[in-house]
Amino acid sequence: MRIIVLGAGHVGLTVVDALYEDHELTVVDRDPGRLAALTNAFDVRTVEGNGASRRVLEEAGVRGADLLISSTAKDEVNLVAAMLVRRLSQTTRTLVRTTDVEHLAAWQEGVLEVDFMVSSELEAASAVIDAIAVPGARVADLFADGQVVVAEFDVEQRAHACALLNVPLSQAPLPPDSRVALIVRGRELLLPRGDAQMRIGDRVVVMASREAALEWSRQLAPHEPQVEDVIVLGATPVGLAIARKLLVHRYRVRIFEPDAELARHAAAELPDARVFHASVSDHELLREERVGSAQVAVAALGDDAQSLYAALTAGVSGVHTTIGVVDDPLSAAVFERAGVDVAINPRTATAQELIRFAHDPRTRQIALLDDDRFDVLDIVVRPESELIGRPLRELPRTGSTIGAIVRDGSVLFTHGDSELRAGDRVIVLIDQARATQVEAAL
Secondary structure: EEEEEOOOOOHHHHHHHHHHHOOOEEEEEEHHHHHEEEEEEOOOOEEEEOOOOHHHHHHHHHHOOEEEEEEEOOHHHHHHHHHHHHHHHHEEEEEEEEEOOHHHHHHOOOOOOOOOEEEHHHHHHHHHHHHOOOOOOOOEEEOOOOOOOOEEEEOHHHHOOOOOOOEEOOOHHHHOOOEEEEEOOEEEEEEOOOOOOOOOEEEEEEEHHHHHHHHHHHHHHOOOOOEEEEEEEEEHHHHHHHHHHHHHHHOEEEEOOHHHHHHHHHHHOOOOEEEEEEEOHHHHHHHOHHHHHHHOOOOOOOHHHHHHHHHHHHHHOOOOOEEOOOOOOHHHHHHHHHHOOOOOOOHHHHHHHHHHHHOOOOEEEEEEEOOOEEEEEEEEOOOOOOEEOOOOHHHHOOOOOEEEEOOOOOOEEEEOOEEEOOOOEEEEEHHHHHHHHHHHOO
16 A cells, blocks of 8 residues: 655654555655654655645655555644645545544534544543553553453562462463453463463453453452542643543543633533642642542643643552653653653554554554554454354464454454354454454455
8 A cells, every 4th residue: 555644753653663564655744854764764755845735745646645644743734735635636545633622523524524533632532541441451452342352461479369370271260251362471472372371470461341351450450449530630632531531431530720711611611520720739639639539640731741740749649540641752751760650642542543544444443562562453354254164273373363253243252163254353463563464364
């Protein structure tokens, strides 16, 4: 596929890294230094210039492109580029990144003529939901409309008494409706055969129903509390998107915002949340409101230094899990080194969704696991696939695991005798290097 990527920032770089081996990429950016760094690392063509320019788009080859991914940090550039492409090519699909949920709403209403739009705010909100859906999980992603959870656990010393460890998987009392997809032991990757064992120090990826995922949490992270009460620090656009998503998932939400106007706006927008015009430096109010009783605090103030301080203050106040939404990708490591439990980068979440759209069109969803070494795909099985009707244990070894099948609306967690049918949606963990091979086989 011929793909033009607008923007060589963090989002564009992540997209290029995931797609360059299987597609013909052209990257457009105004910064020659960014483009030079890209060409040093990847086999891609680059064009220096403004992506909202017709001349630049034509130089990038838009008339022969299959897909335009507008991923710059400026909504105006992304939208103008997509509109120009509509006029210049009848066959090029357009995919636009936006930081404004109003643009997303306009697209959903059919006002904006682009094929697909991704909101950084909503992706960050979804990442927060995933982070708290399974207590103790390093990463958790919801698939098949929330019916399948893919959770990644670090097996720590606190799980030493867990009955799942140090016994063959075939004999372990695994929670029903779940499947071990992968065991990572140092640099060694262990596929889930019956004689494999989980040990302290391993990283384990499981696919499970939501109830079973919580049981895995209780087994591997026995001291993690279940989440009911969440504090959002900051009524910024991303803070409001997070709070709105939390309310939809029936969490209790309290919002603290130091700016009076933003606090009033939040109270009007989200009547089901309790909103306080207050800063996290108001320690007396934090005590009065028993902030420490909340299980989770999410800092989304729009400034990394302020968000870091807010998250750490919440932790000192007694909040069990702190989450920081970072603006600068480099801040994520700083947050985690400083003691913030989870750092969420909206750019990474956005890039993940952009990558999904550029995969096989049968792919419904994609997630990246184990520091981006593995993909998890939700993909539909073709009627002509040669894998149909064969027990999973007899399928070719490709370093992948089919952990769940969605058939007629119901989820089946697989075993060796499970067989695929045409039209099945399968949730499959794939070594990134073999993603195209597995997609083609399915």
